[in-house]
Amino acid sequence: MPELPEVETIVRALKFGGRQEPPVIDCVLTGGKVLWVKTLANPPAALFSQRLTGQKVMDVTRRGKFISLNLSDDTLLIHLRMSGDIRVDSARAEDEVDHPLPRHDRLLLYFENGLRLALNDTRKFARAWLVRDPAVVLSTLGPEPLDHEFSAERLGALLSKRQRGIKSLLMDQTVLAGMGNIYTDEALHLARIHPLARPDQLTTADIEHLWLAIQSVLKEGIRRNGASIDWVYRGGDFQNYFRVYGRSGQPCPVCGTLITKTVIGQRGTHYCPTCQPPPPGKRG
DNA sequence: CCTGAAACCTGTCTGC
DNA sequence: TGCAGACAGGTTTCAG
Known part of the structure; x- marks a missing residue:
């Protein structure tokens, strides 16, 4: 579900508080619960709660599409994949007898002050890792696109000598961390580059x-608190400003040509055939 | 090195 | 109304 801007929005809510959600920064853990075993990649479920207990949330940060809860001793990394979401409410474990959990909660954290953090994930693709050294999980990620060090020259270096389609390369998290299907389609349209170039x-x-296009779409996505599509709504409204994503058959905002949808790398791909002409030898 | 397909899952929407 | 099939913000794994 979420790409960099959606994850950034969630991280900021966890750190500073969201529209309705209180922050969890500085909160001390009193336990955890694993509702779907495969959601927790590490450690084994039986060790999870005990290892968490007593640790304090020192900071909440983001790396690519990973949420990072930086605890006193360990780091809890969460990847929301397609349908994951984070919810913070007030409820203790004993309250769950009278108040059943929402559908699809997969992992729960309990805090001393009565807050409860839930990883809710319809499709069960999301994963969490409680590790001593976050590099074990994050070391293969490419650079952060919004990092001040990430210049056009750095991007050029990533692209040089690469022959696979540009969309596939931009979505490769070992090349660049954080771009997903929506923001890649949007950035390529803004840059007037065909996804197979x-x-x-x-x-x-x-x-x-x-x-410039990558900077623009990611920053606008963050400014609008991410996009809310499908049946998941968490307050963002970037979906109202899509140029091509989900707009096949509708006019291109630049030239009026109807937006085309195809499949590239098993992903729905939206682009304007006029603004983004196909490279030599490619159709569509 | 690269591409493509399948797998992991549940829910929604479309078309017959 | 029912039902099959396609499709969904992602990643990993395996075959070729």
Whole structure:
């Protein structure tokens, strides 16, 4: 479900408080519960609660699409995958007898002050890791696209000598961390680059445009608190400003040509055939 | 090295 | 109304 801007929105809510949700920063854990065993990648479920208990949430940060709860001794990393979401409410474990949990809660954390953090995930793809060293999970990730160090030149270096389609490359988390299906389609449209264009054949101007487009769509997504699509609504409204995603058959906001949808790398791909002309030898 | 397909899951929507 | 099939913000694994 979430890409970088949605994860960033959740991280900020956990750290500073959201519309209705209180922050969990500085809160001390009193336990945890594993409702779907496969959601917890590490440690074994039987060791989870005991290892958490007594640790304090020192900070909440983001790396790519991972949420990182930085605890006194360990780090709890959460990846929401397709349908995961975080909820913070006030309820103790003993209250759950009288007040059944919402459907699809997979992992629960309890705090001393009565707060409860739930990882809710309809499709059961989300994963959590409680580890001493977060690098064990995060070390393969590429650079952060919004990092000040990430310049157009850095992007150019990532793209040079790469021949696979640009969309596939941008969504590869070991190349660049945080871009997903929506923001990649949006960035490529803004940069006027076809999703199957070869990275090694982009001009310096193309790369500059692409860098700017990536900055633009991610920052606007964060400014609008992410996008809320499908049956999940968490307050963001970037979905009202999509240029191409989910708009097949509707006019391109730039030139009026009808937006095309195809499948690239098993993912629905939306683009304007006029603004984003296919590269030599490619159709569509 | 790369691509494509399948797997992991549940729910919604579309078309017959 | 019912039902099959496609599809969904992601990643991993395996075959070729």
